[in-house]
Amino acid sequence: DVKVTQSSRYLVKRTGEKVFLECVQDMDHENMFWYRQDPGLGLRLIYFSYDVKMKEKGDIPEGYSVSREKKERFSLILESASTNQTSMYLCASRTGTHYGYTFGSGTRLTVV
Amino acid sequence: LAKTTQPISMDSYEGQEVNITCSHNNIATNDYITWYQQFPSQGPRFIIQGYKTKVTNEVASLFIPADRKSSTLSLPRVSLSDTAVYYCLVGDPRGRMSYGGATNKLIFGTGTLLAVQP
Numbered sequence: 001d002v003k004v005t006q007s008s009r010y011l012v013k014r015t016g017e018k019v020f021l022e023c024v025q026d027m028d029h030e031n032m033f034w035y036r037q038d039p040g041l042g043l044r045l046i047y048f049s050y051d052v053k054m055k056e057k058g059d060i061p062e063g064y065s066v067s068r069e070k071k072e073r074f075s076l077i078l079e080s081a082s083t084n085q086t087s088m089y090l091c092a093s094r095t096g097t098h099y100g101y102t103f104g105s106g107t108r109l110t111v112v
Numbered sequence: 113l114a115k116t117t118q119p120i121s122m123d124s125y126e127g128q129e130v131n132i133t134c135s136h137n138n139i140a141t142n143d144y145i146t147w148y149q150q151f152p153s154q155g156p157r158f159i160i161q162g163y164k165t166k167v168t169n170e171v172a173s174l175f176i177p178a179d180r181k182s183s184t185l186s187l188p189r190v191s192l193s194d195t196a197v198y199y200c201l202v203g204d205p206r207g208r209m210s211y212g213g214a215t216n217k218l219i220f221g222t223g224t225l226l227a228v229q230p
Contacts, residue, residue, distance in 0.1 A: 042222040044220075088153075091155075102158070
């Protein structure tokens with residue numbers, strides 16, 4: 001089974017801190033994604049990457065950046081965390097020909 | 113990207129068959145219909161995908177009429193553990209993504225919360 005692993009299940013950070021969320025997949029998938037999920041808003045795409053060092057903005061990229069130096073790892077960076085970035089963050093991956101996404105278990109980030 | 117509309121919530125009892133309908137009037141020729149299931153504090157999990165007519169797997173069935181403007185996820189004999197949020201997505205998930213290839217990303221809506229009671 002494909003595994004997508006997010007490094008932390010829960011994080012608490014202070015306003016203004018730089019925050020790194022890590023995601024690793026073990027199936028050589030080309031495409032990786034970062035979503036955030038908030039009550040009443042569903043999942044919203046922040047950034048995605050279609051190959052190493054390639055990235056593209058999703059629907060809500062403001063306040064975030066990403067890094068994909070290796071195929072298996074996709075990092076989401078909050079340059080200066082703010083309280084409105086308190087959310088559940090979900091990483092996903094897929095191959096170019098696979099019909100479904102595989103999601104990680106999520107990181108619940110609280111910014112205080 | 114085709115927009116989807118599905119009920120916000122549904123209630124059912126154990127052992128019943130549950131049908132969740134999704135509307136996608138603007139579905140494009142290359143679009144597939146995909147359903148995901150999400151339990152609290154977990155990421156969504158792929159359930160089933162189809163293009164037309166009927167698709168069945170060990171978990172669910174997916175019914176798609178000829179005009180493809182809607183689809184119905186059918187869960188046979190639900191149990192308490194089927195209580196979850198179900199998302200209907202429409203898009204073309206095939207092929208390689210590339211710069212500007214946002215057309216084949218999948219857009220999640222708010223989903224349908226299915227509550228199964230004893």
